[in-house]
Amino acid sequence: MGRVGALVCLGLVVLATWPVPAAAQPPAESCVACHLEVGDDRLATPAKEFGNSVHAAKGFGCVSCHGGDANEAGMEAMDPAKGYIGKPDREQISQVCSRCHSDARFMKRYNPAMRVDQLTEYITSVHGRRLMELGDDKVATCADCHTAHAIKPPSDPRSSVHPLRVADTCGSCHADAKRMEAYNIPTDQLQEYKQSVHWKMVSVKGDLSAPTCNDCHGNHGATPPGISWVGNVCGQCHVVQAELFTKSAHAKIFVDLGTPGCATCHENHAVTRASDDMLGLGEGAVCAGCHALDDKGGEIAAGLRERIDLLRGEYDKAHAILLKAERAGMEVSQAEFELSGAKDALVKAQAAVHAFTVEAVKKEADAGLAIAAKGYERGVQALEDLQFRRKGLAVSVVIILALIGGLVVKIRQLERKT
Numbered sequence: 046m047g048r049v050g051a052l053v054c055l056g057l058v059v060l061a062t063w064p065v066p067a068a069a070q071p072p073a074e075s076c077v078a079c080h081l082e083v084g085d086d087r088l089a090t091p092a093k094e095f096g097n098s099v100h101a102a103k104g105f106g107c108v109s110c111h112g113g114d115a116n117e118a119g120m121e122a123m124d125p126a127k128g129y130i131g132k133p134d135r136e137q138i139s140q141v142c143s144r145c146h147s148d149a150r151f152m153k154r155y156n157p158a159m160r161v162d163q164l165t166e167y168i169t170s171v172h173g174r175r176l177m178e179l180g181d182d183k184v185a186t187c188a189d190c191h192t193a194h195a196i197k198p199p200s201d202p203r204s205s206v207h208p209l210r211v212a213d214t215c216g217s218c219h220a221d222a223k224r225m226e227a228y229n230i231p232t233d234q235l236q237e238y239k240q241s242v243h244w245k246m247v248s249v250k251g252d253l254s255a256p257t258c259n260d261c262h263g264n265h266g267a268t269p270p271g272i273s274w275v276g277n278v279c280g281q282c283h284v285v286q287a288e289l290f291t292k293s294a295h296a297k298i299f300v301d302l303g304t305p306g307c308a309t310c311h312e313n314h315a316v317t318r319a320s321d322d323m324l325g326l327g328e329g330a331v332c333a334g335c336h337a338l339d340d341k342g343g344e345i346a347a348g349l350r351e352r353i354d355l356l357r358g359e360y361d362k363a364h365a366i367l368l369k370a371e372r373a374g375m376e377v378s379q380a381e382f383e384l385s386g387a388k389d390a391l392v393k394a395q396a397a398v399h400a401f402t403v404e405a406v407k408k409e410a411d412a413g414l415a416i417a418a419k420g421y422e423r424g425v426q427a428l429e430d431l432q433f434r435r436k437g438l439a440v441s442v443v444i445i446l447a448l449i450g451g452l453v454v455k456i457r458q459l460e461r462k463t
């Protein structure tokens with residue numbers, strides 16, 4: 046912590062000695078004009094991209110990051126004596142940005158709600174620490190994630206850190222095996238994440254409440270507030286499962302085993318939709334990786350699966366008979382509505398799996414079984430009623446036919462008499 050503290054202090058010293066612009070300057074005309082003219086893409090691209098950025102929109106110019114004098118038309122605009130720093134080297138970038146972004150008073154003038162802790166967070170992240178402590182310049186700097194010149198608010202769909210784009214931004218390094226060669230870490234996070242239910246929710250359903258890279262790892266590399274370890278982040282959204290898991294036998298055992306919590310059974314990046322097949326000792330069951338029928342955990346695992354299968358079976362049975370009655374024209378909408386309670390119970394029982402006890406699952410499943418039994422009974426009743434009505438109809442038809450027959454006979458008798 047001492048080192049980090051020292052780094053923060055160092056950062057603050059640099060900030061204090063680097064004057065913040067008194068106010069937003071008008072766009073730096075001479076820099077842009079000349080850079081667009083010299084016919085070198087490396088020099089022109091920044092000038093072109095900058096025009097659409099949030100900083101240009103706020104009235105800042107090139108000098109706000111690079112220094113120099115925008116009123117000079119010639120090469121003397123880039124005179125170090127006028128504060129020109131050239132292209133900042135990678136270790137310098139975070140200082141260039143946080144000169145403004147860590148200055149609460151300055152930022153308040155533009156946006157009182159804007160956070161000013163990006164540098165503080167960044168230098169405690171793996172990226173920031175490696176850069177500042179080890180001089181490792183392959184890690185992400187502010188400009189790698191945000192770009193240097195095309196910076197836009199994260200909510201802008203064109204921003205490199207918009208929820209739909211941030212995974213590719215992180216992946217530009219983390220999925221690049223060559224770039225990551227020196228580090229002994231996997232490079233499959235992007236590929237795996239793109240197969241996950243989370244990415245599907247974000248990209249197909251447009252549900253931005255599902256996580257992308259920075260929701261789990263923190264915007265600036267430090268894990269989100271209140272989370273001591275990224276493995277615990279799942280519980281921020283999946284509250285019920287996390288509460289049950291934390292109190293379960295596995296919570297402590299998994300720490301001793303050195304396996305992650307939720308990710309042991311769900312993966313961290315390739316989180317797929319859960320299914321009953323994950324439970325028990327059959328094929329695809331996660332429990333089978335550590336348990337067998339001859340140990341207590343395995344026995345319980347198989348038992349939990351049986352309960353859930355039973356409930357699903359009973360629900361299906363009740364649902365089918367009510368459907369049959371409905372198709373035959375019987376009024377069963379109330380019964381069908383009540384049966385949906387059994388479906389809810391199934392969902393609750395699936396969540397209760399995370400307590401890894403028979404009681405927890407049994408409690409939810411039994412409630413569902415009772416509802417399913419009632420629903421089934423109502424279906425049987427409806428079909429019986431239908432049967433009864435049909436019989437009644439048949440009997441009345443017979444009686445009516447008999448009456449008509451009797452009448453015909455009577456009429457003929459009368460006719461013969463006359």
Ligand code: HEC
Binds near residue numbers: 073083107115117131
């Ligand atoms: C008269 C033309 C001209 C003007 C005006 C000008 N530049 Fe340049 N700039 C250049 C040229 C040419 C280079 C390439 C110089 C080199 O490679 O040594 C360059 C390079 C740069 C670089 C890259 C330096 C590097 O190390 O790669 C930056 C950053 C830069 N200019 C910023 C600015 C800023 C900020 C201003 C305005 C204050 C400005 N320029 C004004 C012509 C100009």
Ligand code: HEC
Binds near residue numbers: 077088100106132
């Ligand atoms: C918000 C801060 C910021 C502003 C404003 C800014 N730059 Fe930069 N610029 C950077 C950073 C950071 C880098 C280094 C990027 C990197 O290392 O990838 C850079 C790099 C450059 C380079 C070198 C590009 C290269 O590929 O070598 C040029 C040229 C340049 N800027 C010109 C400009 C011009 C011209 C403007 C005004 C239109 C401008 N910059 C405005 C932050 C800024």
Ligand code: HEC
Binds near residue numbers: 155159192193196
């Ligand atoms: C001269 C001061 C200054 C410098 C230097 C600066 N910024 Fe900014 N930045 C601002 C201001 C002011 C805003 C606009 C805040 C607002 O009005 O919402 C802003 C906005 C942003 C936003 C959009 C935030 C949002 O939620 O809307 C991002 C991202 C950003 N800056 C990143 C950077 C990065 C990365 C660098 C360094 C490469 C940098 N800034 C350098 C002053 C600066």
Ligand code: HEC
Binds near residue numbers: 143208
């Ligand atoms: C590893 C990638 C990464 C790095 C490095 C990074 N940022 Fe960010 N930044 C993000 C993401 C992701 C967001 C938030 C996106 C969102 O809110 O959905 C963000 C948000 C921001 C915002 C908007 C306000 C906020 O805090 O949410 C500002 C300003 C900002 N960053 C500045 C910086 C500065 C300054 C640095 C360098 C000290 C930096 N960033 C380094 C990825 C990064």
Ligand code: HEC
Binds near residue numbers: 183189218258264
């Ligand atoms: C410019 C390239 C680059 C970008 C962009 C980048 N990273 Fe990194 N990241 C690295 C490098 C290099 C390391 C160091 C690897 C190591 O820890 O040994 C690293 C380390 C990490 C680590 C720690 C890995 C470990 O356990 O050692 C995490 C987590 C991480 N990055 C997440 C992200 C996320 C999330 C984003 C996007 C918001 C991102 N990175 C963007 C290059 C990058």
Ligand code: HEC
Binds near residue numbers: 213275
């Ligand atoms: C749902 C949460 C979640 C999302 C989304 C997520 N991660 Fe992770 N990530 C984790 C967890 C949990 C770990 C394991 C941490 C540990 O074991 O210390 C991890 C580990 C990592 C590591 C360390 C190396 C490794 O693979 O174990 C890197 C690098 C990383 N993630 C990058 C990314 C990138 C890049 C993205 C987006 C493409 C991403 N993560 C999306 C939760 C997530």
Ligand code: HEC
Binds near residue numbers: 243246261282
């Ligand atoms: C930022 C919130 C958030 C975080 C963090 C998060 N998730 Fe999710 N997760 C969601 C959302 C939203 C869905 C989609 C909900 C749905 O359709 O049922 C989802 C879906 C799931 C599903 C599929 C649910 C099903 O019905 O089959 C699983 C399993 C899952 N997440 C596990 C995890 C794990 C494990 C982690 C941590 C590594 C994690 N989640 C982190 C929000 C989050």
Ligand code: HEC
Binds near residue numbers: 325401402
């Ligand atoms: C990473 C390995 C691992 C996985 C996967 C795993 N367990 Fe366990 N579980 C253990 C260990 C180790 C113990 C403690 C030793 C024991 O009782 O077997 C344990 C204990 C249990 C217990 C408590 C047994 C008792 O003695 O009361 C139950 C119940 C249990 N597990 C159920 C499950 C279920 C259900 C699954 C699948 C959803 C599962 N486990 C998946 C490793 C695992």
Ligand code: HEC
Binds near residue numbers: 279288395
């Ligand atoms: C020991 C294995 C195991 C662990 C650890 C585990 N789960 Fe699960 N999880 C399962 C199984 C098995 C299912 C499927 C239950 C079913 O559908 O019958 C499941 C289902 C889910 C679902 C979707 C179904 C639902 O409504 O519950 C979510 C969401 C989920 N888990 C999140 C988490 C989170 C968050 C954690 C960590 C706090 C976690 N899981 C830890 C085994 C595990």
